[in-house]
Amino acid sequence: MPSFAVTPGGTPAAESGHSVGVVEARRARFDAPLELACGQSLPAYELAYETYGTLDQARSNAVLVCHALNASHHVAGCYADNPEDIGWWDNMVGPGKPLDTNRYFVIGVNNLGSCFGSTGPTSINPATGRSWGADFPLVTVEDWVDAQARLADMLGIRQFAAVMGGSLGGMQALAWAIRYPDRIRHALVIAAAPNLSAQNIAFNEVARQAIMTDPDFHDGRFETFDTKPRRGLRVARMIGHITYLSDEQMEEKFGRALREGLRFSFAPEFQIESYLRHQGEKFADYYDANTYLRITKALDYFDPAIATGGDLARALAPATCKFLVVAFTTDWRFAPARSRQIVKALVDNRHDVSYAEVIASHGHDAFLLDDPRYLAVVRAYFERIAAEGSATTAKAAP
Amino acid sequence: MPSFAVTPGGTPAAESGHSVGVVEARRARFDAPLELACGQSLPAYELAYETYGTLDQARSNAVLVCHALNASHHVAGCYADNPEDIGWWDNMVGPGKPLDTNRYFVIGVNNLGSCFGSTGPTSINPATGRSWGADFPLVTVEDWVDAQARLADMLGIRQFAAVMGGSLGGMQALAWAIRYPDRIRHALVIAAAPNLSAQNIAFNEVARQAIMTDPDFHDGRFETFDTKPRRGLRVARMIGHITYLSDEQMEEKFGRALREGLRFSFAPEFQIESYLRHQGEKFADYYDANTYLRITKALDYFDPAIATGGDLARALAPATCKFLVVAFTTDWRFAPARSRQIVKALVDNRHDVSYAEVIASHGHDAFLLDDPRYLAVVRAYFERIAAEGSATTAKAAP
Numbered sequence: 001m002p003s004f005a006v007t008p009g010g011t012p013a014a015e016s017g018h019s020v021g022v023v024e025a026r027r028a029r030f031d032a033p034l035e036l037a038c039g040q041s042l043p044a045y046e047l048a049y050e051t052y053g054t055l056d057q058a059r060s061n062a063v064l065v066c067h068a069l070n071a072s073h074h075v076a077g078c079y080a081d082n083p084e085d086i087g088w089w090d091n092m093v094g095p096g097k098p099l100d101t102n103r104y105f106v107i108g109v110n111n112l113g114s115c116f117g118s119t120g121p122t123s124i125n126p127a128t129g130r131s132w133g134a135d136f137p138l139v140t141v142e143d144w145v146d147a148q149a150r151l152a153d154m155l156g157i158r159q160f161a162a163v164m165g166g167s168l169g170g171m172q173a174l175a176w177a178i179r180y181p182d183r184i185r186h187a188l189v190i191a192a193a194p195n196l197s198a199q200n201i202a203f204n205e206v207a208r209q210a211i212m213t214d215p216d217f218h219d220g221r222f223e224t225f226d227t228k229p230r231r232g233l234r235v236a237r238m239i240g241h242i243t244y245l246s247d248e249q250m251e252e253k254f255g256r257a258l259r260e261g262l263r264f265s266f267a268p269e270f271q272i273e274s275y276l277r278h279q280g281e282k283f284a285d286y287y288d289a290n291t292y293l294r295i296t297k298a299l300d301y302f303d304p305a306i307a308t309g310g311d312l313a314r315a316l317a318p319a320t321c322k323f324l325v326v327a328f329t330t331d332w333r334f335a336p337a338r339s340r341q342i343v344k345a346l347v348d349n350r351h352d353v354s355y356a357e358v359i360a361s362h363g364h365d366a367f368l369l370d371d372p373r374y375l376a377v378v379r380a381y382f383e384r385i386a387a388e389g390s391a392t393t394a395k396a397a398p
Numbered sequence: 399m400p401s402f403a404v405t406p407g408g409t410p411a412a413e414s415g416h417s418v419g420v421v422e423a424r425r426a427r428f429d430a431p432l433e434l435a436c437g438q439s440l441p442a443y444e445l446a447y448e449t450y451g452t453l454d455q456a457r458s459n460a461v462l463v464c465h466a467l468n469a470s471h472h473v474a475g476c477y478a479d480n481p482e483d484i485g486w487w488d489n490m491v492g493p494g495k496p497l498d499t500n501r502y503f504v505i506g507v508n509n510l511g512s513c514f515g516s517t518g519p520t521s522i523n524p525a526t527g528r529s530w531g532a533d534f535p536l537v538t539v540e541d542w543v544d545a546q547a548r549l550a551d552m553l554g555i556r557q558f559a560a561v562m563g564g565s566l567g568g569m570q571a572l573a574w575a576i577r578y579p580d581r582i583r584h585a586l587v588i589a590a591a592p593n594l595s596a597q598n599i600a601f602n603e604v605a606r607q608a609i610m611t612d613p614d615f616h617d618g619r620f621e622t623f624d625t626k627p628r629r630g631l632r633v634a635r636m637i638g639h640i641t642y643l644s645d646e647q648m649e650e651k652f653g654r655a656l657r658e659g660l661r662f663s664f665a666p667e668f669q670i671e672s673y674l675r676h677q678g679e680k681f682a683d684y685y686d687a688n689t690y691l692r693i694t695k696a697l698d699y700f701d702p703a704i705a706t707g708g709d710l711a712r713a714l715a716p717a718t719c720k721f722l723v724v725a726f727t728t729d730w731r732f733a734p735a736r737s738r739q740i741v742k743a744l745v746d747n748r749h750d751v752s753y754a755e756v757i758a759s760h761g762h763d764a765f766l767l768d769d770p771r772y773l774a775v776v777r778a779y780f781e782r783i784a785a786e787g788s789a790t791t792a793k794a795a796p
Contacts, residue, residue, distance in 0.1 A: 038662035138662040198648040198670045205671045206636040213629035215613055231611040238604045250596040264436035264536045266691060272596045273603045
């Protein structure tokens with residue numbers, strides 16, 4: 001593959017595009033209270049965010065990228081003081097990339113309750129002067145979307161060209177379409193589901209139990225004890241990882257390969273064991289346990305059809321945007337059948353929906369990876385949005 | 399369903415058969431050392447076992463039932479002092495049941511290293527006068543089979559009519575066929591696999607990590623500290639349970655049903671959460687952590703084809719018995735594709751094999767449940783064994 005010099009705003013890039021280069025995280029502060037689904041209210045909060053590309057004069061080319069479980073607002077590019085810290089969707093977002101920052105103004109935002117810059121359990125609770133910790137309220141996908149809408153207000157964006165996300169991010173795109181139908185022209189719902197299955201909830205609950213029964217958890221007040229529930233976080237992450245990869249992919253990548261022969265001990269013998277332990281260790285280093293608990297709960301709670309007696313079509317009826325739904329054949333966390341439920345509900349409403357079921361071996365993680373067919377689908381969809389951009393704008397301005 | 403009086407050795411029972419009634423567990427002691435695959439040797443050991451039915455004069459009607467992860471020698475019937483304690487395969491084994499104790503002499507045996515009566519980590523180590531605990535060696539499926547062969551010697555059984563098991567029990571039946579070809583006429587390999595996949599090993603490893611990182615584990619010496627790693631055992635069992643049930647079955651049984659509405663707390667809200675916590679609690683009450691670690695390792699290690707460079711057909715070449723292989727469509731722990739690998743390897747050897755892929759919604763657990771088609775397949779197979787019994791015996795006695 002040829003390499004490219006970074007030329008921000010430069011000439012059309014080659015097929016694979018190039019990086020947005022050095023980016024800066026910002027923080028927006030909101031002083032109006034936010035009413036949460038749980039009944040509590042956050043008196044004030046901050047959202048960490050990044051932007052790439054330029055907002056056009058009509059303010060019509062903004063795309064909001066929503067993140068999944070353990071990601072953040074750092075979607076693309078890298079930081080000046082840490083060039084290794086590449087955004088989690090850098091293969092998707094950049095000049096000449098499928099979500100082309102030469103055309104679109106892209107916003108990455110860290111969800112409320114996270115531990116990467118937005119207000120969450122690791123932030124200072126103004127009422128006590130100490131970290132929120134276990135006192136941080138349980139937040140929902142809808143709460144996130146409401147907070148994101150205020151960020152859009154602050155940035156002067158009345159309507160997004162698109163809201164986009166994979167996995168839990170796709171659920172946020174769905175919630176946007178239902179909750180703010182006039183503020184979003186397109187929703188890209190990738191590797192998502194209309195709600196969690198019993199099995200999905202079960203995996204989340206085991207992960208939570210691993211964390212909550214770790215003696216270092218101290219009912220979520222571990223910071224006071226100058227510790228963190230590392231054991232629980234490790235196990236939680238290991239469980240998660242199994243569900244992100246497909247059986248096939250794990251077999252291909254690790255199979256029954258050993259590190260150095262059978263040793264008849266409980267030290268890691270199979271390579272898959274070392275891999276999982278390593279992933280668990282890394283996660284325990286950087287992730288906050290109270291955040292993990294809350295994000296898994298937000299996943300469990302997400303169920304737009306609960307308001308319509310389980311009727312997903314009725315739940316999606318208020319949406320007016322167009323949809324791209326993408327699923328991956330070997331994703332067993334949110335299998336294609338779950339995406340098809342979304343598509344069916346949209347079709348029942350005669351909403352405009354494109355559906356791609358991508359043959360990919362990487363399971364749920366495929367939404368983050370460099371699958372040429374997948375990236376081509378997203379690229380084509382954004383080209384379509386750009387092509388219809390002026391028409392839609394004309395329609396929106398009577 | 400009509401009820402039946404227990405009439406041991408009585409008239410042919412109705413389709414569903416009846417219970418073997420009150421049974422007694424026995425214990426066999428072996429004083430010759432047993433060489434283990436790990437290189438250690440057990441100087442002496444005991445095996446807990448039960449028998450049902452009567453050994454015929456030719457000693458040709460014995461069937462060995464091998465157990466899976468957390469079961470025991472208590473296969474059928476109940477105990478006089480505990481009528482609630484019904485054997486784990488009571489629907490399969492009894493007068494008039496698929497494995498008919500009017501015809502067959504059935505033996506249930508507890509595996510070496512278990513915590514239900516056979517010598518294992520909870521037994522006294524004669525060298526120290528204390529429980530073996532963490533010092534108990536790692537045992538393999540082949541070690542179990544070797545120990546079972548000695549039990550057969552003690553009971554005067556030169557050749558089993560069949561060795562039978564589900565899941566890990568099916569792996570023992572496979573090992574019997576390879577290791578003692580002249581001592582087994584039939585192998586019933588149900589819901590098993592020729593080895594564990596990377597994903598299977600991954601789930602085992604997470605369960606082990608949950609146990610081993612529980613501060614109450616104390617490197618396996620928890621008894622000395624008068625405690626046990628309950629948290630780890632709970633999480634391990636919860637993980638296990640997810641893999642035993644099919645996604646479909648979990649959805650049907652629990653779905654997103656709540657206990658009493660959303661409460662925005664970390665108390666169990668969804669019914670699947672309560673169910674898993676309850677299963678975890680029960681398991682932590684009765685199961686030994688060192689045993690769990692060893693049984694999952696025995697599963698990980700099982701791989702008869704390792705001796706033949708990965709060629710399963712060559713590994714199965716020494717077998718001379720006939721096979722029944724059964725898989726269940728929604729079993730994702732040991733999916734039908736894994737059973738088909740066994741069947742293919744047997745066919746490659748021109749071994750006599752019958753294969754049933756049962757359409758069943760219950761996932762891996764289906765092998766323990768009352769599926770009429772499944773039970774009919776096993777019944778028919780045992781009728782075939784009975785029909786050919788004398789012929790085979792004639793052939794065996796030149």
